[in-house]
Amino acid sequence: MAEIRTTCAYCGVGCGIVAKRTGERSVDIKGDPDHPANRGKLCSKGTHLGETVGLEGRLLHPMIGRRRVGWDKALDLVARRFCQAIAEHGPDSVAFYVSGQLLTEDYYVANKLMKGFIGSANIDTNSRLCMSSAVAGHLRAFGEDIVPASYDDLDVADLIVLVGSNAAWCHPIVYQRVRARCDAGAKLVVIDPRRTETAEGADLHLAIRPGSDVALMNGLLTHCRAEGLLDGAYLERSVAVPDRFWDTVSEGSDLWSVARACDVPAADLRRFYELFACHPRTVTLFSQGINQSLRGTDQVNAILNLHLATGRIGKPGAAPFSITGQPNAMGGREVGGLASSLAAHMDFAPENRANVQRFWGAPTIAAKPGLKAVDLFRAVGEGRIKALWIMATNPAVSMPDAGAVRDALARCPFVVVSDVISDTDTSPFAHVRLPAAAWGEKDGTVTNSERRISRQRALFTLPGEARPDWWIVNEVARRMGWADAFAYSRPADIFREHARLSAYRNGGARLFDLSGHVAIGNDAYDALAPFRWGGEALADGVYPTSDGRARLVPVQQVSLTAPLSKWPLTLNTGRYRDQWHTMSRTGLSPKLARHREEPLVEVHPQDAVAFGLRDGGLARVSTPQGASLFRVEFASGQRLGEIFTPIHWTDRQSSGGRTGLLPRALADPHSGQPGFKSTPAAVAAVTPAWRGFLISAEAMPLPECLWATRVAVPRGVLFELAGDGDPHAIEAALPKGERMEVSDRARGARRVAVLREGRLAAMLLVTESGLLPRREWLIDQLGQAVAGPALLAGAPPGPREDAGATVCLCFDVGMNTLIAAIARQRLTTVEAVGAALSAGTNCGSCRPSIRRILEESRNAANG
Incomplete structure (x- = not known):
């Protein structure tokens, strides 16, 4: 094909x-x-x-409650209930909560309906949770949400600074570009409280205290001023400096004060200053560690101040660079998917409102910014939102204080969920569920972190009754009485209108301008090649402000609170390398499950001893908002007093591991972005009476016990288990078939294999005090004919090589295989490992791990 x-x-x-x-x-x-x-x-x-891309778990038909209905009935009900709420309580009684998983065309139609025809700005996006502080910082400094950088800048930079970004895991392809430049001689500084795999490959790692980024950047800026490193000509020509700016940023910014505030050695801080001074071509990449903070916008502006004042912006290899988390976070920003913007990079100024209303031919226009995500769900809980439509996201897991979000959804009179997955943690609260098109079925555009617009194209026909999100919103708008304004028949129609709006009465006032595509034909749209709007934005030093100049924004470090006696730890949250958001897609992949099979709480070994934790044991992480169980992993890369948990696991995959319920529903006052990176927390060991695992060749519900985590495996599913009660209750849930059993009362061990026609259908292994066999061989036997004694032994007769934990996912290279090859073949470089085993030669995500293993093997060999 x-x-x-x-x-x-x-x-x-x-x-x-x-x-x-x-x-x-x-x-x-x-x-x-x-x-x-x-x-x-x-x-x-x-x-x-x-x-x-399979259809496992897909929502394929419209549903009202648990009843399947036709599209007309479902859409009529959605339109009627939204119209009713607006008529009885006004336009601000309804809201949309959308997603960076939407295509730009989907986003555009949803924003147009809410802001221009319903007349409220209560449409916000889960991108609020990942990059809205960058948006707010750009607006304050540049006058427009402009990312003044491209990936090409990484190829010519002499210094790359990664701030709050574990790019080796979260943006691996960007990180490989960074590594390639560093291999050519550039220096890499990583600023992150955790010693991540990204930090391990750095020339300098500053493990700063969480939330001390303003102090760090103000200190560096003050040093640059003292050493004559500011670009006076650029400041004079292109930057407005407010009164007392230098007094504000220099306060408490001497080397020793900054070292204390950031809790880093003064020598390391000085080394950072020297590297910055010696390398004018500097790119500062920043991500969630900066944005997801209660002071995120100020942290962004501290970085932008540094680049503006030193003239390291708008030049090849010199730029501040916000790298976004979602595939179309930028597209959502362009069309007004955030409650704080109108459309096409316009705000709610009267002239902008008039222009957008005129362009849309809208009966009304939102008068002011709407409710941002945290406030939106608070309003739902308070009963102010009567009808809520959630598109392509899972807020019952991903929002901070997610338990309160679930309570709010349960109280909302009318909830609509558009999704590709039938059963998510959010879907039980939906009165109507609408089947949306998934990746591989969608057709439209997305914009990446460097402002490059690319096409997503359909690979498959739409399954069942699934429909594109733009079509679903379009049909509701028509039923609400606005058929003429929502007469789109294809994504190209929407893209043309989006381009026209970007150019409408623009006249150079905004850099976002797609005027070259306002008349794009359907065939040209279908064939559209990736392009980057705005070109080399800001290269001329002219900014989209009233006087054409950027703004330095005076920001100061706030005092950081000391640990509380009841909550002595600080919780940081983030992503794993091979999982994505709440795992509704990546959780289907056996390959992607192998890197991190369970949700871990990473704890410094000294803290673990102090709190009585066992490596590989279970622990309950608690905050004032709630508690959840995690598997313990000792991690010397954690700062003392700080712990880390992943964001991905939900009630659909695990009885524990729900990180979203732990953070506070507090947000940055400028951006509304929640502070996921510094929640007061406590941890306590949990000791189960028994532990075990279950494998099955057919789908099974999550077993009911203290700890159960579902893991996709080839030809089936694996459950890791631990419990306090009788494990025989899980036995009853095993599929039917011929059973073979063996028990060891001394160790409280039991093994049960279920066969159908001589082939393994399922197997349960539990123990109170004994050892459990490795899972890999038993998983390989699912659906296979195998001798009963070997099954119950949990291993084949004779010796079997143990490859160890997977290091390279692409080529199935395990830790033990890698270590043995390094010793046997005397491998000394990542490239040599790649030549011998192929590990690290495809996606490159494992290269930091290989580099660390090489170093550990070298140290072990040297004694």
């Missing part, structure tokens, strides 16, 4: 993909060598997209 060029479904890097269908719901995936974002490379998630 023909190859189709499309764009990856995951992070904001926006990698191009060449996809070739190999069956009705199967596809071969490879990187697009012609796409400027990735040049043919893909990370582990993109590489294994083909494992996630």
